[in-house]
Every structure is written in structure tokens, then in C-alpha cells.
Amino acid sequence: MVTIKDVARHAGVAPSTVSYVLSGSRKISDETRAAVRAAIDELGYHPRASARTLRRARSEVLVLAVPREPGKYRAVDGRFAIDIGDTARELGYDLLLMTDPDGVRGLTRVARSGLADGAVLMAVRERDPRVAALRKHGFPAALVGHGDESEGDDPPWVDLDWAAAAGLAVREAVAVGHRRIAYWASADHEFAARNGYALRGLAGAEAAARASGAELVVRRSTVDPEALRARLAEVLTARPRPTALLVQHLIPLPLLLEEIAALGLRVPDDLAVVLVGSLPDEAVPRMLPRIELPVGRMAQAAVRLVVDAVEGAERTAGDHELIAPRMADGPPVAAPDG
Amino acid sequence: MVTIKDVARHAGVAPSTVSYVLSGSRKISDETRAAVRAAIDELGYHPRASARTLRRARSEVLVLAVPREPGKYRAVDGRFAIDIGDTARELGYDLLLMTDPDGVRGLTRVARSGLADGAVLMAVRERDPRVAALRKHGFPAALVGHGDESEGDDPPWVDLDWAAAAGLAVREAVAVGHRRIAYWASADHEFAARNGYALRGLAGAEAAARASGAELVVRRSTVDPEALRARLAEVLTARPRPTALLVQHLIPLPLLLEEIAALGLRVPDDLAVVLVGSLPDEAVPRMLPRIELPVGRMAQAAVRLVVDAVEGAERTAGDHELIAPRMADGPPVAAPDG
DNA sequence: AACGTCAGTCGAATCGATTCGACTGGGTTC
DNA sequence: GAACCCAGTCGAATCGATTCGACTGACGTT
Incomplete structure (x- = not known):
């Protein structure tokens, strides 16, 4: 050696x-x-990394906390992990992947052992115990996504402007002539958890609909396939029936498309479908008009925020980056009665 | 402190x-x-992790090397990353995510700096330079997937038995009466790279077809959507036309399904579709009969192999785990002329 | 010739935990 | 009562890099 x-x-x-x-x-x-x-x-x-770290009290490692319900896997987490790893490396940091179901224990251990210098937290919930634990240890952190409301001393965060994104989807549909629009909001359990994107997305859609005078039919999604089909069928068999469907809950998208086909409706001739917050580079969403989740930009911003905090730039708490939505390249929103 | x-x-x-x-x-x-x-x-x-590591010459960290073509993202990598992180933690190790496009440089740095004790390598290519680099430093490693042929001193690996998986798909189709079966193999570029799963999957399908006397129509997939549609249309408009389609290249699955529908064929009444090597918990695949990639078991095996090497169990080089395929719970393969 | 300056280099302390050999005192043995 | 043993604890060396103060010549100044 x-x-x-x-x-x-x-x-x-x-x-x-x-x-x-x-x-x-x-x-x-x-x-x-x-x-x-x-x-x-x-x-x-x-x-030797250990000797250098011991002496300098700086490890040049960031930790990514991915909350994990055992047996469940969210594709968005894996996607962010890769992009955040890329960005961290560009700024000279390695990335530790923390998939502790608890989250608090794992993060506390990493923070107190000096294994990492800062943390990026995925899937932050309102009053997240992880945030409190990190604050207690004065451990630098940045959040991907933000909660219902933020207090003054929250860590910096980055998020898509979900209200603007949903509003943009509504306006795009209205612009080509849709007057009766269905909004397929986040799932029940996401509202119950008061997830920021769920609340803000829905609110943004409703505000945009009011402003443009279009009628908005709102349904919350669910993870139960049967209930999902039933709710969708109910919306799409109403008379008069919506001519556009804006989908924010994208996990069951294939099921939704299947049910639409089963109801004898063709996309986009009978029903325009627009996606809000889809992952980049996925095959199904790319066939439809959509607003993508800017994973790369969000990863970059999150890493930059935590690195700033680690390297002791001026006060960054309360700092944040709200990303403006835009329609992704691809098929345009189809007009009604096409 | x-x-x-x-x-x-x-x-x-x-x-x-x-x-x-x-x-x-x-x-x-x-x-x-x-x-x-x-x-x-x-x-x-x-x-302090650094002090302990310095003294013990052991960091209790593993590194996961995810090869990365800039701008491209393979969902399977993110999925494995999460599961491997889980398993590593269970065995007392943290996981460092290494997404260096080069791979050799990043791994060399981690190995020589003592940042990690061992490596898990994803997407190993034949004569992978990363394997050579690690061997040179005597750094413990385990591979997910294995190359065309292995030499005596290759690191231990874990893989799905792709030959058996493809063979199983063929036999399942034959068992319910299919006599003319199409095999949608891996993409051209995967064969060009002599990826093990591509070669072995196809060979396994062909062997099973020979053994059962069924006729096998083989097409390689491609990443070009237009070429993909054309190839599929050619297969499905032939007379007599195959009654079952076994798909190993799953990335463009939605496109395939769309084209099948565009040709006026219904699944599974007109065409039975069986997937070989799909990811667990994904919505589209779950609607079809399939052999899943056992991500959890593979992650566990890979971590166990590298941990054994790190902790100096008896000689593990050449050790490996070949996982037998099985049909996932879900819809059965439909009979022809349904 | 005496002194100051400065570029370039060295020596030693330090970071925090681990680990080996040594020490201590109470109990056992003959 | 001398010799021995052993459980339990301590002290000091060690891992490898960083960093601060100090040192050494070469050079310039008066």
C-alpha cells in the first residue's frame, strides 16, 4: 500500500x-x-480518503436519502439517484445511496460519523422527521420537492412549479378549443399525506380553469386498479363528456390508456391526453403531449444547493429554486372534435 | 464534536x-x-468513520458502478441501485453510487483511495476494462450479468439463466398449442457488443424450439422506432402468421404493443405476448404473462458475493450464481385461435 | 560586511479510533 | 505467606495525510 x-x-x-x-x-x-x-x-x-477526511473534517461525499417502503419501488427515485450522482461527481463529490426505510436512523448515523458532508433528501413529507434530525445535528441538506408550507429555517429545496405546470396543461388544452377538461389528480394517499405536488398541482389546474372559463372535472387517482377503472369510466361516460384528460398521476398510465381504449375512445381523436410531470426518456409518455419533470435540472439544483451549504457559502437556508414548466418536444395537444 | x-x-x-x-x-x-x-x-x-477506517483499513462501504452513456438512462440500473443499497445495508455496508461514464477512472480512484472495500459492477461487457483495472489493484468485485465466456480468474457474478428463461417462454407457448412462434430478440447493438443475455437468450429460445418441434421466427430488435415498426409488421403480416410473440427486448414494449394494435391484432386473442426478463412491479408488463428479472435475488447474491470476497472467505473467484427462471404470477399464456 | 527578505522546504503536531502489551489487585494454590 | 493466575483496565503506538511554524540559503541593500 x-x-x-x-x-x-x-x-x-x-x-x-x-x-x-x-x-x-x-x-x-x-x-x-x-x-x-x-x-x-x-x-x-x-x-487515502480516510486519512484526508480525518484531518480535514471533510469527506467530499454527499448522501442521497431515498425513502423506501419495503417492497415498493418508485421509478422516479432511481432516476433521480443516477442524475444526482452525475452532478455530485461533477462538483467533486461522491454519492452515498441511503435506502433506509426509517431514514432518520441511517441519516443520523451518516451525519454523526462524518461519512458524508451533506444530504439530498428525496420525497420529503410535511414535517419530515428527517429534516428535524438533520437540523439538530446542523447537517447541511437540500430537498427535492417541498412540503405544504415552509417555515423560515427549512433547508433549501428545489421543485417543479406544479401549480404552474398544471395550469399550463389546462391553458394548452383551452388554447386548442377544449371547454370541458378532466383533471386526473394525484392519488388519495398522496393528498392524505398532504404532498406538496399533489395539492399545488390540483390548485393550479383549478385556478387556470377558472381564469379561462373552462369547466374542470377533477378526480383523484388511486392505486387500486378496479377503483381506478371505475372512476375513469364514470368521468368518460358522463354526458357531455370531457374532450381532454390531463393526467398528473402517471404511475397507472398504461391502465388508464387501456381503460380509455376499452371504452371505445381513441387517443387523441376522441380524447386528448396530456401528461403533467412525466419522467424524461420513457417510451409511453413520449407518445403524448406532456410537461416533463426536469430531473436533470432538479438534480443539478439540489446538489448545488447542498454543496453551497457544505462549503459555507453565505446563508442558504430558505433558499430555493422553483422551476418553470414547459411543454416537452413531441406531439401537440389535439383539438377537440378532431 | x-x-x-x-x-x-x-x-x-x-x-x-x-x-x-x-x-x-x-x-x-x-x-x-x-x-x-x-x-x-x-x-x-x-x-468517526474516517478514524476507524484509517486504523482498520476497512471502510464498510461498497461501490456500485453504473456505466453511463451521457443522456441515456436505463431504468434497470436505477432499480438495481435501490435493491443493492438495501441489501448492502443489511450486511452492514453503505453503498456508493458511481456513475462515471468512463468507469475505470472512478473505480480506480475509489479502490486506491480506500473509499470502498469492494465493488458491484452493472452491465458488464466482454473483456470489460473495469474488471481488468480492479483485478490489477486486487480489489474485490462481483458482477451483475456475465460476459460471453469467462476465464478462470474472473470475479464472481450473478445472472438470470437467460437461455433457460427464453427456453421456458418457448415451452410455455408450445404447451398451450402454439406452433409458429416469433422471438423478439435483443437489439442489434446488444448483439454487436456480444452481451451475454442477448446471445444466451436467443440460443436458449432456438434450442427449445428445436427440441419441441415448433417453428421459431427470430427478429432482432432496434432502438430506431421506424425500423422497429417495419420489422414487427413484416413478422406479423407473414402468412401463416405467428400466433405468439416472445419479447426479450422490453424497452420499446409500448411501441410494439401499439404497432400490434395498429395492425388490427388483439392481445391475447389474436396474438399471445410473453415477456422475457421484465422488471418487477412495472404496470405494463404485469398485464402480460412474463418471466421477471429477479432483481431482488440478484442484488442479494451480488452483494453477498462481494462481501464474501471482502471479508476474505475462502477463494470466491470463479464463484457465481445462475438463477433459474420462472413464470411470474399473472395471466397465463393464451392458447392460439382463442 | 552585516543585515533583512523571501522563496522553498522540512519537522512535528494533529485529526480520532483501534489494539497490543503491560499493569494492578483480588483470589487460589501449595 | 510466597508464588501464581486472571479478569479488567490503562497507556501508548499506530493508521496516513494535512498544516503551521520554523529553518536554510540565496540574494539584495546600505
Whole structure:
């Protein structure tokens, strides 16, 4: 195992000199630097992360907390994990994936052991115990998504502007002539948990409908396939029937499309379908007009926010980034009576 | 920042005694142990990971190498990342997510810096440079998936038995009466890369078809939507036309289903569709008969293999786990002429 | 020639936990 | 009562890099 001493001996200098060559924090003559560099290459030296971390009290590692209900998997979490890993690496940090079902215990352990310097939290709930635990330890954090309402000392967060996104979907539909529009909102349990995106998305759709004078038929989604089919059938067999369906709860999208087909309706001729908050690069959503969840931008913003906090930029608590929605490239919203 | 010295002072013992209480590696009297425990709780002490790692030369961290083509995202990677994180934690390890596009550089850095003790490699290619790099550093590793052929000193791996899986799909179709079966194999570029699952899956399907006397029509898939539609249309408009379609390339599944519908064929009445290697818990696949990729079991096996290597169990190189396929719970394969 | 300056380098302390050998005092043995 | 043993605890060395103060010559100044 090659250490800084081996390099120093090999180059004929003191260990501290090697360290200064590596960090560049003191002037070193060109010859010495060259000799040290050569020794490093020849011996294949790489500093021990643990020794450096111990001394500097900085690990250059971030932790991503993915809340996990055993047996359940949300595709969006995996997607964010990859993108956040990419971004962290670009800023010089490695990413630790924390999939503790509890979350508080795992995060506390990582924070107190100094394994990571900061945390990105996915799927933050209102009054999330993880946020409280991290604050108690003064551990830098950034949130992906934000709760119902934020207090002054909440960690910084990034989120899609769900109200604007739903509103945009409504306006796009109205713009091509739809007057009776169905909004397929988040699932019951998401409203029960007072998830920010669920509440804000629905509110945004309703506000936009009021402003444009269109009639909005709202249904909450559910994870129960039978109930889902029944609710959708009820909406789509009403007379007069909505000519557009805006879908925010995308997990059961294939089921919805299947039920639409089973009711004898063709998309988009009989029913325009618009997606709100779909993941990029997924095959089914790409066939439809949609507002995508900007995973890449959100990942970047979240990592930047926590890195700022770690590296002690000016006060960042209360800082946040609300991303404006836009229609993704793809098919336009179809006009009614097509 | 609470250290072991603070705990020792608070409990009126030496730091080494605190360490022994924590590790249990020496006898400690009940009173002393209780006093130390109390001090730890009271002060909220947690050992510094860096100090422990420095001393023990063991970090209790594994690294997951996810190869990454910039801008591309494979849902299967995110899914494995979460499950591997779960399993690692159960065995006492944290998981570092490495999404370096290069892979070799990132892994080398992690290995030589002692940031992690072992690696799990996703999407291993034949003669993968990452495997060579890790071997050079004597870094423990386990692979998810395996290459075309393995040499004696390859790292241990885990994989679905793709030949058996494809064979099982063929036999299931034959068992309910299908005689003319189409096999939608992996994409061109996967064969070009000589990916193990692509080669073995196809070979397994062909062998099972020969053995059962059924006629097998093979087409390779592609990522180009237009070419995909054309190839599928050609297969499904042939006379006589196949009555079953076995799909191994699942990424464009929605496109395939759409094209099938566009050709006026109903699933499963006109065409039985069977999936080979679908991800668990995804909505579209669950509506069809299928052989799932056992992500959980594979994650468990991969982590166990690398942990065995890290903890220096007997020689594990060449060790591996080939998982037998089975039909997932769900709709049965439909009979032809239904 | 004496002194100050400065670039470049070195030595030693330090981060916090682990671990080995050594020590202590109460109990056992003959 | 001397010799021995053992359970339980302590002290000090150690892991490898960083960083601060101090040192050394070479050079410039007067």
C-alpha cells in the first residue's frame, strides 16, 4: 500500500512537500514538483480518503436519502439517484445511496460519523422527521420537492412549479378549443399525506380553469386498479363528456390508456391526453403531449444547493429554486372534435 | 464534536476501554460497560468513520458502478441501485453510487483511495476494462450479468439463466398449442457488443424450439422506432402468421404493443405476448404473462458475493450464481385461435 | 560586511479510533 | 505467606495525510 511517505522517500523530499504539491497551497519549485509528480506516477500513489477526511473534517461525499417502503419501488427515485450522482461527481463529490426505510436512523448515523458532508433528501413529507434530525445535528441538506408550507429555517429545496405546470396543461388544452377538461389528480394517499405536488398541482389546474372559463372535472387517482377503472369510466361516460384528460398521476398510465381504449375512445381523436410531470426518456409518455419533470435540472439544483451549504457559502437556508414548466418536444395537444 | 475521549472522560475510564465496550473484543465488567453506555447515550457519541477506517483499513462501504452513456438512462440500473443499497445495508455496508461514464477512472480512484472495500459492477461487457483495472489493484468485485465466456480468474457474478428463461417462454407457448412462434430478440447493438443475455437468450429460445418441434421466427430488435415498426409488421403480416410473440427486448414494449394494435391484432386473442426478463412491479408488463428479472435475488447474491470476497472467505473467484427462471404470477399464456 | 527578505522546504503536531502489551489487585494454590 | 493466575483496565503506538511554524540559503541593500 503506497503512502505519502513512500512518495516522499522516492522523490527525496519530506512528506509535507508531497502534500503541498498535491494541494498547491504553497509555492513549490518546478524541479521539486516534477520529481514528486514522477514519483507519484511511478508508484501509483493515491491519497487515502480516510486519512484526508480525518484531518480535514471533510469527506467530499454527499448522501442521497431515498425513502423506501419495503417492497415498493418508485421509478422516479432511481432516476433521480443516477442524475444526482452525475452532478455530485461533477462538483467533486461522491454519492452515498441511503435506502433506509426509517431514514432518520441511517441519516443520523451518516451525519454523526462524518461519512458524508451533506444530504439530498428525496420525497420529503410535511414535517419530515428527517429534516428535524438533520437540523439538530446542523447537517447541511437540500430537498427535492417541498412540503405544504415552509417555515423560515427549512433547508433549501428545489421543485417543479406544479401549480404552474398544471395550469399550463389546462391553458394548452383551452388554447386548442377544449371547454370541458378532466383533471386526473394525484392519488388519495398522496393528498392524505398532504404532498406538496399533489395539492399545488390540483390548485393550479383549478385556478387556470377558472381564469379561462373552462369547466374542470377533477378526480383523484388511486392505486387500486378496479377503483381506478371505475372512476375513469364514470368521468368518460358522463354526458357531455370531457374532450381532454390531463393526467398528473402517471404511475397507472398504461391502465388508464387501456381503460380509455376499452371504452371505445381513441387517443387523441376522441380524447386528448396530456401528461403533467412525466419522467424524461420513457417510451409511453413520449407518445403524448406532456410537461416533463426536469430531473436533470432538479438534480443539478439540489446538489448545488447542498454543496453551497457544505462549503459555507453565505446563508442558504430558505433558499430555493422553483422551476418553470414547459411543454416537452413531441406531439401537440389535439383539438377537440378532431 | 464528541470524540471517544469525551466519552471516556465522562465515564471515568480510558478511551481504549470505551473502544472495547463498543467492539466487544475484550472482557469488560458490567458496571464499566453500563457507565460507558450511559456516557455514549448522554453525549450522543458516534465513532468517526474516517478514524476507524484509517486504523482498520476497512471502510464498510461498497461501490456500485453504473456505466453511463451521457443522456441515456436505463431504468434497470436505477432499480438495481435501490435493491443493492438495501441489501448492502443489511450486511452492514453503505453503498456508493458511481456513475462515471468512463468507469475505470472512478473505480480506480475509489479502490486506491480506500473509499470502498469492494465493488458491484452493472452491465458488464466482454473483456470489460473495469474488471481488468480492479483485478490489477486486487480489489474485490462481483458482477451483475456475465460476459460471453469467462476465464478462470474472473470475479464472481450473478445472472438470470437467460437461455433457460427464453427456453421456458418457448415451452410455455408450445404447451398451450402454439406452433409458429416469433422471438423478439435483443437489439442489434446488444448483439454487436456480444452481451451475454442477448446471445444466451436467443440460443436458449432456438434450442427449445428445436427440441419441441415448433417453428421459431427470430427478429432482432432496434432502438430506431421506424425500423422497429417495419420489422414487427413484416413478422406479423407473414402468412401463416405467428400466433405468439416472445419479447426479450422490453424497452420499446409500448411501441410494439401499439404497432400490434395498429395492425388490427388483439392481445391475447389474436396474438399471445410473453415477456422475457421484465422488471418487477412495472404496470405494463404485469398485464402480460412474463418471466421477471429477479432483481431482488440478484442484488442479494451480488452483494453477498462481494462481501464474501471482502471479508476474505475462502477463494470466491470463479464463484457465481445462475438463477433459474420462472413464470411470474399473472395471466397465463393464451392458447392460439382463442 | 552585516543585515533583512523571501522563496522553498522540512519537522512535528494533529485529526480520532483501534489494539497490543503491560499493569494492578483480588483470589487460589501449595 | 510466597508464588501464581486472571479478569479488567490503562497507556501508548499506530493508521496516513494535512498544516503551521520554523529553518536554510540565496540574494539584495546600505
